[in-house]
Amino acid sequence: MAEDLIPNQIIALVSIIVSTLCIYGSNISVIGGILAMLASVLSTVFGTNTLRHIGEHSLGTGIPSIVYMLSAVGLVSYISALLLSLHYDIPLIFPILSIIFAVIIAAITSWICKYVFDIKVEILTKSFVSIAVASMLLMISLSTLIAQTYYPAVIYETVIENGIILLLLIISVMGIQNPYNSCLGPNEDQYRTLSLSCANAFLMSIVISIVSILNTEYWMVYLLISLICWFVFFRQYIVYTRHQAASIKTHGLWPTHDGDD
Amino acid sequence: MLFELLISLIIGATLIGVGVHFIPVGGAPAALSTSAGIPTGAPMITMGMGITGVLSAAMMLDQPYYVMIVSGAVGSMIMISVTMLFSNLVHIYGVGVPPSSSNFEKDPITGFEQEDYVSPGTKGHGIPTISFISGLIGSFLGGIGGSIAFTSIYSILSTNLHNSMITNGTIATIFSLLLFFIVAVMASYNIRGTIQGFHDEKFKQKILPGTISCLLIAAVLSLFYVLIIWGLING
Amino acid sequence: MDILLNMMLVAFMGLIAIIAGMFEDLESDVASTSNPNSQVQLAPEIGNLHKLFNRAISGEPLLVGTMATISGTVAYVLFTLEYPVILVLLLSSLVATMIQVVWSASSYMGRITSQALYNQPLFLDVLKKHLPVIAAFAFITLFSITTLSYIMTYLLNPAVPITLPVVTMLMGITLGSIGSAVGDIHYGAEKLYQNYEFGSGTPVSVNGNIATKSALGSRSSIDVVKFCSKFGGPMTGLCFSIIIFLNFWIYLVFGKIGGLIAGLIIVLSFLIFNTLIERKARLKYGKYEKK
Numbered sequence: 001m002a003e004d005l006i007p008n009q010i011i012a013l014v015s016i017i018v019s020t021l022c023i024y025g026s027n028i029s030v031i032g033g034i035l036a037m038l039a040s041v042l043s044t045v046f047g048t049n050t051l052r053h054i055g056e057h058s059l060g061t062g063i064p065s066i067v068y069m070l071s072a073v074g075l076v077s078y079i080s081a082l083l084l085s086l087h088y089d090i091p092l093i094f095p096i097l098s099i100i101f102a103v104i105i106a107a108i109t110s111w112i113c114k115y116v117f118d119i120k121v122e123i124l125t126k127s128f129v130s131i132a133v134a135s136m137l138l139m140i141s142l143s144t145l146i147a148q149t150y151y152p153a154v155i156y157e158t159v160i161e162n163g164i165i166l167l168l169l170i171i172s173v174m175g176i177q178n179p180y181n182s183c184l185g186p187n188e189d190q191y192r193t194l195s196l197s198c199a200n201a202f203l204m205s206i207v208i209s210i211v212s213i214l215n216t217e218y219w220m221v222y223l224l225i226s227l228i229c230w231f232v233f234f235r236q237y238i239v240y241t242r243h244q245a246a247s248i249k250t251h252g253l254w255p256t257h258d259g260d261d
Numbered sequence: 262m263l264f265e266l267l268i269s270l271i272i273g274a275t276l277i278g279v280g281v282h283f284i285p286v287g288g289a290p291a292a293l294s295t296s297a298g299i300p301t302g303a304p305m306i307t308m309g310m311g312i313t314g315v316l317s318a319a320m321m322l323d324q325p326y327y328v329m330i331v332s333g334a335v336g337s338m339i340m341i342s343v344t345m346l347f348s349n350l351v352h353i354y355g356v357g358v359p360p361s362s363s364n365f366e367k368d369p370i371t372g373f374e375q376e377d378y379v380s381p382g383t384k385g386h387g388i389p390t391i392s393f394i395s396g397l398i399g400s401f402l403g404g405i406g407g408s409i410a411f412t413s414i415y416s417i418l419s420t421n422l423h424n425s426m427i428t429n430g431t432i433a434t435i436f437s438l439l440l441f442f443i444v445a446v447m448a449s450y451n452i453r454g455t456i457q458g459f460h461d462e463k464f465k466q467k468i469l470p471g472t473i474s475c476l477l478i479a480a481v482l483s484l485f486y487v488l489i490i491w492g493l494i495n496g
Numbered sequence: 497m498d499i500l501l502n503m504m505l506v507a508f509m510g511l512i513a514i515i516a517g518m519f520e521d522l523e524s525d526v527a528s529t530s531n532p533n534s535q536v537q538l539a540p541e542i543g544n545l546h547k548l549f550n551r552a553i554s555g556e557p558l559l560v561g562t563m564a565t566i567s568g569t570v571a572y573v574l575f576t577l578e579y580p581v582i583l584v585l586l587l588s589s590l591v592a593t594m595i596q597v598v599w600s601a602s603s604y605m606g607r608i609t610s611q612a613l614y615n616q617p618l619f620l621d622v623l624k625k626h627l628p629v630i631a632a633f634a635f636i637t638l639f640s641i642t643t644l645s646y647i648m649t650y651l652l653n654p655a656v657p658i659t660l661p662v663v664t665m666l667m668g669i670t671l672g673s674i675g676s677a678v679g680d681i682h683y684g685a686e687k688l689y690q691n692y693e694f695g696s697g698t699p700v701s702v703n704g705n706i707a708t709k710s711a712l713g714s715r716s717s718i719d720v721v722k723f724c725s726k727f728g729g730p731m732t733g734l735c736f737s738i739i740i741f742l743n744f745w746i747y748l749v750f751g752k753i754g755g756l757i758a759g760l761i762i763v764l765s766f767l768i769f770n771t772l773i774e775r776k777a778r779l780k781y782g783k784y785e786k787k
Contacts, residue, residue, distance in 0.1 A: 163434075291531075338760070
């Protein structure tokens, strides 16, 4: 793996703060959905970049399993925070409280891995917490895109009761783990992986904008924006691929070992 | 009421975690006939199995609770037994190898010698009878665990909320599914790779830390679940 | 009348599950998903360049689960807007198929580019040739799963009391884990290592030394499908179909309590059948000679 050009701390800081602010801004009509998209892109990038580091260590089973366990953790904390803020009728604490809950559960899981299973990976706790928070922010931002607000009562009605939350869960697992899993290999590169993760985030927004037909008449706007942005980032990904591939062939056989070196 | 829910959730989640250890899992090497067991990751096959159980339990909503719980176990057992049987069929007729494993010398049920039937350079292939039985036990435990979680959440929702049956069923399914997502992965971190059921030496080393850790994570999750259910009822 | 209609629906579900399972496995073969892909990934590392498709979106259960959930949710939304059934099923599986194709393309490009160290070229003709096949198989799979879930949630009486997105996810993950547990063996252990003798497992020492040449030129993953469609694919379909069919059928015929007992008896008979074929295989194939 090549050296990282953007350090993980900066990505983490920027994406957590900006995503949370964007989630708070999702009440504004029309713009709110776009802010939610921005939050989803940032949290996907954060999750993927963390996975790039923890994925190098073998934990005993495949890479996706880390992400879907921690996304499930994120979902549990998301729903419990949602219901708590619903009960006490303070919508403002919902995103913050979910971050706190996600940190707690993910930290406990990582401690069990460390002390009971004896997995000796130094960055385990940090990575587990980061992935749980990233996937949780991703799920919240996607649900605000559907519900057009971060108010728990609306989210509960439009996202959780009808089971669409499972789509958000599995789609965020995919969004976070797919870029790293797709680009796994000795020549993995941060820019290429992260451009794919941005493209993936917008691909998810395409699906979510279709789902948001039920709640907003502006779904066409979101669909159009996410299609255009997906195209831009996917093109960028192809540009990186062209630069970094060993060679690109349109036909024929692979090179033999004697000639091409 | 909430205390009962807490206890039954802890029991259910722990049963899922213990059940994972019983399932003979071969991981990626088993898909190449390099190792015995079901050729996929432990969390994946557990999820597939548990999900079938939850679906079976969800079709029994008008029945008494013990019927719901047992039907979950039966659904899981059907799923895992058919999968293992067909896995063996492909091994025998598609790859041309007899089911055997070098993790133990002799199958205690059938008395088949293992070592001579393991192809050279591999650790076995297919699912021998003893591992098959172990898989059935694992699916029984996992299915019971999943349907206990489903049933307890569903019953508390249906007695306290005026939602429709579909909403309650959906919420209960989502939560029991999340248990599988978390506990099965934790258990497979404990297993680390392949395991051939309860007759394997590895099982005896792994079952104790596995049970403890599953109990711990089950307790934490159940606390949050109780918080959620409390919020649902009083929200 | 009710039980007759239900029986017909369950039989139809079994039929459609065969199609779903079979094409799911063939899709995973043509795109080289899941566990056997580790060998395709390993091949360039030991100097064995190839023209096979190399895709790792994620594990098979997660992939099929995701795609089925996307399809199911879009279908749920369109059903809420009261579109006609056939149109909804077609549209929703089309949306999911397009996403799967995009992910397949990006995944192939990503994995191959990350192997630049081993001089593995990125073949555009592989991409062009395989993507339509992947799309076709994925569409059939997703359409079948969505139809299956639609029957379960809307037509069956009593219906499964869960909403459509959740049911499609359950079906997708189950199907994915079956496809990875049954069909992939035929691809991984037999087709990839066809250059070795039939009738033994793959020793660790030959890992990565897969067959890269076919009768005429290089081997593509479409050759793999042709081989696997004769045994691995249909077996996966049959397995999934039996699971779906039995899970509903026993309760329809024997009642609720009787169904549980019947289920246990069926499981036991599978155990006995398994032991019988294990015994038969041992007698027929004999012992391996130690080298």
